């Protein structure tokens with residue numbers, strides 16, 4: 380079992396800072412014990428270390444550093460956080476992130492606490508800037524016997540309600556989350572779609588779509604990596620025809636222009652597609668937009684575009700797609716579901732099949748997207764019927 384100790388590493392701050400460590404420990408304890416143990420222990424350096432290491436994060440508060448010094452830290456693999464009034468920037472050798480907005484005086488303690496729960500540094504910083512001493516969830520801390528990283532195939536929690544509980548220290552109010560800099564001004568909101576999108580198969584051809592519509596599926600995605608334009612046009616047109624005939628919600632992955640031309644219900648895009656897709660054209664055509672995310676930072680990015688739903692994953696390990704981040708697990712998923720509840724529907728994806736569907740739905744998500752659970756099912760009808768039954772859909 381990989382339970383995180385409810386404490387921050389005693390060497391998390393350099394030079395040692397007892398009060399800061401105590402505040403970080405308090406915040407960490409308020410997050411409960413169900414998080415993965417941190418993959419690496421970061422050291423937050425309030426003064427320059429003699430020799431920076433890749434696990435160092437140099438923290439400059441209302442201060443600047445000589446460019447040569449910065450270069451040396453980044454070359455050593457260290458990260459730099461610069462905190463100015465109402466603005467924080469994180470710089471690594473390859474990335475720059477910037478947030479603006481108010482923050483708590485204890486944001487640095489909160490940062491150490493979220494890093495101790497194994498959030499990536501930019502995700503932990505997003506959460507730390509949102510953290511407030513008095514704006515906490517009221518629910519019980521999640522079940523201390525549940526293993527956050529465990530696939531419930533191996534460790535089925537007796538009570539799925541445990542997976543839904545939100546730790547008291549988790550920042551639940553989107554209004555306290557910082558603004559991410561460098562994004563376009565919010566455009567018009569995309570048309571809404573139901574909170575509970577239900578079972579959401581993601582499949583490679585129109586023929587698959589037809590087969591699944593026949594089995595009663597009503598939210599579905601055409602996802603193909605083909606670059607053959609004529610084939611794509613024909614498949615998308617056929618899929619749209621089939622979905623319309625059943626009044627089903629058909630999302631087209633990536634091919635937003637073709638989806639507009641064919642009159643699909645919606646488009647699904649990844650974070651990198653946000654740089655190139657014409658979101659105004661998608662919205663103007665009345666299509667819904669689903670966006671992929673892999674953590675709290677990307678969730679905030681996605682929210683800026685006012686999508687119809689946000690997808691989060693991979694929840695569990697998957698062989699269908701190479702993922703940029705480690706599986707999120709159920710505990711994070713439940714916290715994301717709590718945060719987005721009432722704002723935008725959340726779709727879980729990655730490694731989901733019949734054996735985990737109950738646990739996934741217990742986190743509060745309204746939909747589960749699946750690839751292999753249908754495309755590799757030995758008996759498609761049985762697999763779809765069994766999955767659908769968990770969404771209250773029966774034959």
Ligand SMILES: Cc1ncc(COP(=O)(O)OP(=O)(O)O)c(N)n1
Pocket residue numbers: 581600602632633647648649650669671690691692700726728748
């Ligand atoms: C419902 C849903 N969630 C996530 C994805 C993944 O989309 P993306 O990040 O764009 O990656 P590719 O699917 O293009 O490989 C999805 N397609 N659907």
Ligand SMILES: Cc1ncsc1CCOP(=O)(O)O
Pocket residue numbers: 692693696697698699700728729730731748749750751752
């Ligand atoms: C496309 C995608 N995006 C995030 S996980 C994933 C693959 C999900 O596939 P499976 O359901 O087979 O694990």
